[in-house]
Amino acid sequence: xxxxxxLRVLDRFRxxxxxxxxxxxxMRRILQVKLTMDARRVPTIxxxxxxxxxxxNAEDHNxxxxxxxxxxxxxxxxxxxxxxxxxxxxxxxxxxGVLMFIVMTSLIxxxxxxxxxxxxxxxxxxxxxxxxxxxxxKTMHVCIYLIMLTGAIxxxxxxxxxxxxxxxxxxxxxxxxxxxxxxxxxxxxxxxLTVLKFFDGxxxxxxxxxxxxxxxxxxxxxxxxxxxxxxxxxxxxxxQPKWYQLYIIPAWFAAPFESLLHRNGEPILTVFSLFGIxxxxxxxxxxxxxxxxxxRHLQKLxxxxxxxxxxxxxxxxxxxxxxxxxxxxxGFFRLAWSLMGNERDFKLKVYPILGxxxxxxxLFLFTSGFDDGLKGLQGSPKYLFIYFSGAMISxxxxxxxxxxxxxxxxxxxxxxxxxxxEVHRGALIAAIVRLILPLFLVQSVIFSFIFGSGIILDLxxxxxxxxxxxxxxxxxxxxxxxxxxxxxxxQNEGLRVLPLILLLGGFGxxxxxxxxxxxxxxxxxxxxxxxxxLVWHPNRKxxxxxxxxxxx
Amino acid sequence: MNNVMPIITIRDLRKRYGDRFVLNGxxxxxxxxxxxxxxxxxxxxxxxxxxxxxxxVGDFTGEVRIMGQSPDGEDVEYKRKIGYVPEIAxxxxxxxxxxxxxxxxxLYGLSTDDAESKAQGLMNRFGMGRVFDHRIASFSKGMRQKxxxxxxxxxxxxxxxxxxxxxxxxxxxxxxxxxVLALLAASGKTIFYSSHMMDVxxxxxxRIILLDDGRxxxxxxxxxxxxxxxxGSLEQxxxxxxxxxxxxxxxxxxxxxxxxxxxx
Numbered sequence: 001x002x003x004x005x006x007l008r009v010l011d012r013f014r015x016x017x018x019x020x021x022x023x024x025x026x027m028r029r030i031l032q033v034k035l036t037m038d039a040r041r042v043p044t045i046x047x048x049x050x051x052x053x054x055x056x057n058a059e060d061h062n063x064x065x066x067x068x069x070x071x072x073x074x075x076x077x078x079x080x081x082x083x084x085x086x087x088x089x090x091x092x093x094x095x096x097g098v099l100m101f102i103v104m105t106s107l108i109x110x111x112x113x114x115x116x117x118x119x120x121x122x123x124x125x126x127x128x129x130x131x132x133x134x135x136x137x138k139t140m141h142v143c144i145y146l147i148m149l150t151g152a153i154x155x156x157x158x159x160x161x162x163x164x165x166x167x168x169x170x171x172x173x174x175x176x177x178x179x180x181x182x183x184x185x186x187x188x189x190x191x192x193l194t195v196l197k198f199f200d201g202x203x204x205x206x207x208x209x210x211x212x213x214x215x216x217x218x219x220x221x222x223x224x225x226x227x228x229x230x231x232x233x234x235x236x237x238x239x240q241p242k243w244y245q246l247y248i249i250p251a252w253f254a255a256p257f258e259s260l261l262h263r264n265g266e267p268i269l270t271v272f273s274l275f276g277i278x279x280x281x282x283x284x285x286x287x288x289x290x291x292x293x294x295x296r297h298l299q300k301l302x303x304x305x306x307x308x309x310x311x312x313x314x315x316x317x318x319x320x321x322x323x324x325x326x327x328x329x330x331g332f333f334r335l336a337w338s339l340m341g342n343e344r345d346f347k348l349k350v351y352p353i354l355g356x357x358x359x360x361x362x363l364f365l366f367t368s369g370f371d372d373g374l375k376g377l378q379g380s381p382k383y384l385f386i387y388f389s390g391a392m393i394s395x396x397x398x399x400x401x402x403x404x405x406x407x408x409x410x411x412x413x414x415x416x417x418x419x420x421x422e423v424h425r426g427a428l429i430a431a432i433v434r435l436i437l438p439l440f441l442v443q444s445v446i447f448s449f450i451f452g453s454g455i456i457l458d459l460x461x462x463x464x465x466x467x468x469x470x471x472x473x474x475x476x477x478x479x480x481x482x483x484x485x486x487x488x489x490x491q492n493e494g495l496r497v498l499p500l501i502l503l504l505g506g507f508g509x510x511x512x513x514x515x516x517x518x519x520x521x522x523x524x525x526x527x528x529x530x531x532x533x534l535v536w537h538p539n540r541k542x543x544x545x546x547x548x549x550x551x552x
Numbered sequence: 553m554n555n556v557m558p559i560i561t562i563r564d565l566r567k568r569y570g571d572r573f574v575l576n577g578x579x580x581x582x583x584x585x586x587x588x589x590x591x592x593x594x595x596x597x598x599x600x601x602x603x604x605x606x607x608x609v610g611d612f613t614g615e616v617r618i619m620g621q622s623p624d625g626e627d628v629e630y631k632r633k634i635g636y637v638p639e640i641a642x643x644x645x646x647x648x649x650x651x652x653x654x655x656x657x658x659l660y661g662l663s664t665d666d667a668e669s670k671a672q673g674l675m676n677r678f679g680m681g682r683v684f685d686h687r688i689a690s691f692s693k694g695m696r697q698k699x700x701x702x703x704x705x706x707x708x709x710x711x712x713x714x715x716x717x718x719x720x721x722x723x724x725x726x727x728x729x730x731x732v733l734a735l736l737a738a739s740g741k742t743i744f745y746s747s748h749m750m751d752v753x754x755x756x757x758x759r760i761i762l763l764d765d766g767r768x769x770x771x772x773x774x775x776x777x778x779x780x781x782x783x784g785s786l787e788q789x790x791x792x793x794x795x796x797x798x799x800x801x802x803x804x805x806x807x808x809x810x811x812x813x814x815x816x
Binding site: 029033037040120122124125126128129131292296299 | 607609610628629630638640641643659660687
């Protein structure tokens with residue numbers, strides 16, 4: 001068992017934890033065990049011979065820590081803000097806006113499952129450990145990762161700030177970051193707690209998913225507001241804080257820089273600064289007070305649903321008949337459809353991503369500016385931004401490999417499946433029909449309202465491109481049978497997705513080029529139809545090569 | 553027995569999920585030294601009762617007292633006196649048996665050294681001394697079950713809740729565990745033994761509680777139940793009390809459907 005540094009840091013706050021009714025030694029022990037287990041998340045392929053603890057020192061390093069450099073890279077971009085003039089309020093609002101955005105979204109999509117974990121209730125909740133200690137252990141578990149993540153993003157901006165503005169700036173920055181993390185964790189947890197309190201069973205799980213999507217979208221829009229708050233074209237404009245900006249949380253964290261470093265005594269700034277300290281503390285204290293009830297309500301997640309849902313079977317049968325050929329393919333279509341709809345961990349991971357997909361095209365649409373209002377958009381080629389809705393396809397497709405109940409995939413081996421092609425096709429079609437297609441349709445409708453009916457052909461073209469792109473993603477990313485890997489095994493897949501994102505851009509650019517050629521889009525559409533036909537035709541067995549790869 | 557205080561009292565315990573009641577008013581007094589065979593058909597509410605007593609499930613009505621304490625409150629000290637082997641056992645299987653058991657022992661309030669040496673001793677007795685430092689992920693079902701049994705006993709609890717504790721164990725280990733249970737009960741421990749293997753329940757328990765549809769339908773020693781129902785084995789008593797006497801017909805229909813000779 002390892003003794004992570006994080007625990008030694010926590011030891012310094014021992015007294016504080018005890019004051020809140022937390023049994024510190026027990027919490028520390030739970031955290032130590034959890035961190036040790038995290039560090040041991042090795043891919044399942046590792047043979048049993050390696051599972052001796054003698055070589056644990058060689059194995060016990062955290063995969064998460066290894067992936068942090070990507071966040072550090074974000075930080076490098078953020079540090080550019082440090083050079084934006086001398087208006088602290090302006091540039092720090094921007095910096096904190098970006099940081100909060102990244103931290104909050106990763107908390108929602110990656111760590112919600114930790115906050116809402118009930119798998120180890122039988123182990124922990126049956127022991128004489130009070131609710132408060134259990135929840136605090138969970139919260140600290142998340143906080144440790146969040147602080148590592150924040151640290152990774154902020155390291156370059158911090159150093160840049162130190163060089164450019166001196167030690168005091170650096171210190172304020174560091175302290176404010178901690179307050180920001182506190183706020184983010186407490187807010188998210190409080191939202192979950194509220195939901196947990198008022199709903200139960202299955203409905204609750206769905207609502208949590210919607211909350212996640214909602215939060216993702218709100219964060220994204222809030223970030224837009226932040227940028228609008230300033231006139232980006234003229235960096236040196238003297239920015240006047242206004243009271244309505246109190247709603248913009250990153251501004252709270254930016255105010256102290258102005259107050260303390262520029263000795264700006266403006267009351268607005270003082271109030272903002274106080275908010276930046278008081279609200280996170282208050283939120284966290286409320287959270288701590290409510291923690292025991294959080295732990296109690298969590299049990300609801302394990303409760304059986306009130307009433308079994310029936311009647312969806314017909315619809316699903318019909319859908320599988322429309323979209324699939326062959327009875328095994330239909331079967332796996334239905335399996336994948338139900339798993340995607342029922343498995344909480346899958347939804348927790350994928351739904352926020354769907355939220356992004358919805359918002360992405362509009363995000364780019366609005367940031368690209370539209371001086372003439374909505375009317376000015378008609379006739380412009382900006383409808384091609386709909387390609388951005390495909391930005392998350394690769395991630396969704398990747399997720400198809402994972403499941404909480406990955407062990408159930410033994411059925412693939414024991415069933416007389418003559419052709420794994422059908423397994424893959426079934427799952428892929430289910431993902432398209434259930435997740436990707438509805439999203440694209442909604443967006444197409446909105447886009448045709450904005451741009452007029454003239455773009456309908458282009459939307460069809462884009463749809464066909466995305467369909468082809470989805471298949472390419474699947475072929476490129478899937479090394480396993482659907483739902484056959486534990487979520488633990490996801491590692492650094494972000495890098496594998498990168499070339500696919502570029503490819504998507506390629507599709508968009510190609511479409512754009514075609515619009516300049518007479519009948520270019522028509523010809524392009526015909527080509528896409530043909531390609532899709534070739535790829536999807538059951539007799540072509542395009543998944544065959546992939547299938548063979550998987551079987552080995 | 554009447555002058556001994558019950559260690560567990562349950563009065564009119566009800567629990568519902570949505571609009572479905574799983575427990576419909578359970579009354580129970582349990583005394584030290586009893587081995588209680590806690591039986592009933594699937595979905596009768598056995599696990600729910602146990603989970604309520606352990607504080608895993610809340611929002612019930614009625615009164616539950618374990619050593620005078622309610623599992624509903626903030627105070628969790630009473631859990632120090634309870635050992636639990638759950639039916640579906642999540643276990644931190646990336647840990648080694650040594651790490652896991654020491655951790656559990658510590659949660660129960662043992663010192664690290666005590667927990668570790670006790671765990672080592674018990675593992676050795678189960679013939680698992682050699683795998684003490686192996687990860688639990690590499691264990692077979694029976695080995696995991698042994699780890700679970702050990703983890704429920706490390707802290708010398710006064711009450712044991714066992715849900716199918718013998719599943720996956722080989723015949724020799726089964727004999728050891730049964731003997732262990734008898735000795736524990738003789739030393740005044742209370743054991744709640746929940747199982748579907750009627751012959752085992754019949755042999756080891758000195759009191760049998762039969763649950764059906766969230767109610768206690770029978771409570772007494774095996775001899776008493778035999779007398780009342782005029783049946784020979786616990787299995788037959790079980791069938792009779794749960795109103796089940798058509799196993800032959802059902803089996804015949806079942807096979808007919810398997811062979812494609814009949815439909816529903």
